[in-house]
Amino acid sequence: MIKDITLGQYFPGDSVLHRMDARVKLLLTAVFIVMLFIAKGIEGLAVGIVFTVAAFLISKIPLKMMGKSLKPIIPVIIFTAVLNLVFITTGDVLWEWKFIKLTRDGLDTSLFMVIRIICLICGSSLLTYTTSPIDLTDAIEKLLSPLKKVKVPVHELAMMMTIALRFIPTLIEETDKIMSAQKARGADMETGNILQKAKALIPILIPLFVASFRHAEELALAMECRCYHGGEGRTRMKQLKMSILDLWGTLFCMVFLAGVIAVNYFTKR
Amino acid sequence: MAIIKTEGLTYVYGEGTPFRKVAVDHVDLEIEKGDFAGIIGHTGSGKSTLIQHFNGLLKPTSGSVYIDGEKLWDDKAKLRPVRFKVGLVFQYPEYQLFEETVYKDIAFGPKNMGLDEKEIDRRIKETARLVGIPHDILKKSPFELSGGQKRRVAIAGVMAMEPEVLILDEPASGLDPKGREHILGMIKEYHKEKGNTVLLVSHSMEDIARNVNKILVMNDSKLFCYEETAKVFHRSKELADMGLAVPQVTRVFDRLKAMGIELDEDVYTVKFGRDLLLDKLSKRKAEQN
Ligand SMILES: Nc1ncnc2c1ncn2[C@@H]1O[C@H](COP(=O)(O)OP(=O)(O)OP(=O)(O)O)[C@@H](O)[C@H]1O
Ligand SMILES: [Mg+2]
Numbered sequence: 001m002i003k004d005i006t007l008g009q010y011f012p013g014d015s016v017l018h019r020m021d022a023r024v025k026l027l028l029t030a031v032f033i034v035m036l037f038i039a040k041g042i043e044g045l046a047v048g049i050v051f052t053v054a055a056f057l058i059s060k061i062p063l064k065m066m067g068k069s070l071k072p073i074i075p076v077i078i079f080t081a082v083l084n085l086v087f088i089t090t091g092d093v094l095w096e097w098k099f100i101k102l103t104r105d106g107l108d109t110s111l112f113m114v115i116r117i118i119c120l121i122c123g124s125s126l127l128t129y130t131t132s133p134i135d136l137t138d139a140i141e142k143l144l145s146p147l148k149k150v151k152v153p154v155h156e157l158a159m160m161m162t163i164a165l166r167f168i169p170t171l172i173e174e175t176d177k178i179m180s181a182q183k184a185r186g187a188d189m190e191t192g193n194i195l196q197k198a199k200a201l202i203p204i205l206i207p208l209f210v211a212s213f214r215h216a217e218e219l220a221l222a223m224e225c226r227c228y229h230g231g232e233g234r235t236r237m238k239q240l241k242m243s244i245l246d247l248w249g250t251l252f253c254m255v256f257l258a259g260v261i262a263v264n265y266f267t268k269r
Numbered sequence: 270m271a272i273i274k275t276e277g278l279t280y281v282y283g284e285g286t287p288f289r290k291v292a293v294d295h296v297d298l299e300i301e302k303g304d305f306a307g308i309i310g311h312t313g314s315g316k317s318t319l320i321q322h323f324n325g326l327l328k329p330t331s332g333s334v335y336i337d338g339e340k341l342w343d344d345k346a347k348l349r350p351v352r353f354k355v356g357l358v359f360q361y362p363e364y365q366l367f368e369e370t371v372y373k374d375i376a377f378g379p380k381n382m383g384l385d386e387k388e389i390d391r392r393i394k395e396t397a398r399l400v401g402i403p404h405d406i407l408k409k410s411p412f413e414l415s416g417g418q419k420r421r422v423a424i425a426g427v428m429a430m431e432p433e434v435l436i437l438d439e440p441a442s443g444l445d446p447k448g449r450e451h452i453l454g455m456i457k458e459y460h461k462e463k464g465n466t467v468l469l470v471s472h473s474m475e476d477i478a479r480n481v482n483k484i485l486v487m488n489d490s491k492l493f494c495y496e497e498t499a500k501v502f503h504r505s506k507e508l509a510d511m512g513l514a515v516p517q518v519t520r521v522f523d524r525l526k527a528m529g530i531e532l533d534e535d536v537y538t539v540k541f542g543r544d545l546l547l548d549k550l551s552k553r554k555a556e557q558n
Contacts, residue, residue: 011287178365181364182377183326185352185377185381185426186349186378186382186430202367203367203377207367211364
């Protein structure tokens with residue numbers, strides 16, 4: 001079913017990672033990305049791998065979900081691997097065929113790149129798996145709030161993001177319903193050439209547009225009825241709170257970052 | 270032979286996620302041709318999920334569905350013909366309108382069936398008459414109509430396919446009493462004219478009591494019973510335990526019985542209750558004289 005597309009991919013749970021403050025998680029994800037990118041060799045990357053695996057185990061997210069987030073980028077991974085294999089031609093030659101030359105360096109580099117991408121995706125998807133979208137936008141708003149000084153409408157942007165996220169499941173549900181209703185009237189969406197398939201979308205898109213406009217209007221009205229007037233002086237029901245967990249999380253992350261730097265330093269060649 | 274038959278029908282939403290929910294649990298059911306059945310059950314009892322199996326929109330997690338003796342989902346190519354045989358009107362069907370004119374929107378289903386222009390035109394005219402859409406509205410855009418009119422157009426869109434089984438999910442919800450009366454009246458008319466099987470999901474026991482001859486009760490994803498109206502309303506105690514009420518007039522007569530007034534029949538429509546009471550009163554008068 002269409003619901004299987006995970007957009008708001010929050011996976012509820014009660015692990016340490018779930019309970020950490022969204023702001024801290026967001027910043028630590030940035031640190032994690034830095035960690036992966038400053039690793040010079042496979043040894044430094046190994047530290048990053050250990051960190052990813054550790055975070056994954058702590059989060060208690062099923063392995064299946066990781067597979068789900070990796071699936072869409074498989075083409076990118078393959079492309080990167082092939083590109084590095086083919087275009088790096090220094091080092092010992094392992095295999096040769098006409099103008100294609102596979103070398104030791106090429107193999108090393110492409111392996112390094114592939115592992116890095118996999119770690120990157122798995123690590124950062126842990127952020128979205130363990131943080132509800134609403135918390136995430138709240139965190140972004142908080143972290144960007146210094147930009148308000150230079151007249152960036154941070155609150156409005158965050159509110160737009162929150163609303164968009166909030167309505168993704170609603171619209172998916174709506175699409176599902178409309179699709180079912182049109183299928184019940186014999187709409188055929190599976191067969192036919194591209195033109196016919198595009199035409200078959202009309203009975204779904206038009207009601208969906210109508211529904212979106214209706215939602216927008218109703219929401220605007222509801223917000224106005226509750227005296228919404230922007231971010232000025234607005235308080236929140238759910239405050240983001242930092243706890244001792246966040247301190248431990250940060251320390252944990254920093255240790256690994258230091259680890260990568262140390263490994264980089266000692267494996268100078 | 271039963272037109273709709275299910276065996277151990279089970280459907281689970283969100284299998285393998287924390288949101289897992291068994292919405293239909295081992296339902297064995299046989300609905301005969303020509304039945305006019307009501308489907309009742311508390312909110313979230315699985316009514317809407319159940320009926321979406323009857324025209325192959327949902328694939329059972331386990332168990333099977335037979336339409337006219339033919340098993341669904343054995344051959345995916347055969348699903349589309351099933352949808353012409355079993356017409357399903359969703360809740361709030363007015364949100365599925367999309368065409369430029371009402372006429373074209375009603376024609377969508379029949380066109381998908383591959384009927385010719387003349388037959389489509391005949392069907393549109395006929396269903397428009399049945400659901401009470403005046404001729405001049407056929408040329409209008411469906412988006413300029415009132416809510417009740419839109420609802421009728423949407424129902425007409427499915428009726429025009431002349432399905433052997435017509436299923437409607439709360440077709441009268443959100444309408445005023447007159448609108449409800451009209452929608453239910455035209456469904457009854459459809460059943461009478463065509464003799465086709467009709468299934469009606471509703472939360473209003475009064476509407477159910479007045480129209481259908483059999484009732485299917487869903488409770489907590491399970492089939493509670495599928496029996497004649499009188500038999501079902503006779504079990505008012507059990508219904509109340511599920512959070513369902515029998516029609517108000519049935520409750521009145523239950524109280525009368527409890528007060529010692531002898532009535533040999535169950536009452537579930539006001540009209541029948543009135544006749545029964547008048548009859549009783551006139552007999553008593555005759556005795557006194
Ligand atoms: N698309 C869906 N995804 C996940 N769960 C669903 C979905 N649709 C329904 N459910 C769940 O399945 C159960 C049965 O829902 P269903 O819509 O069949 O109930 P219903 O009897 O039609 O209720 P109502 O009288 O409110 O229309 C409910 O608990 C509901 O939360
Ligand atoms: Mg329902």
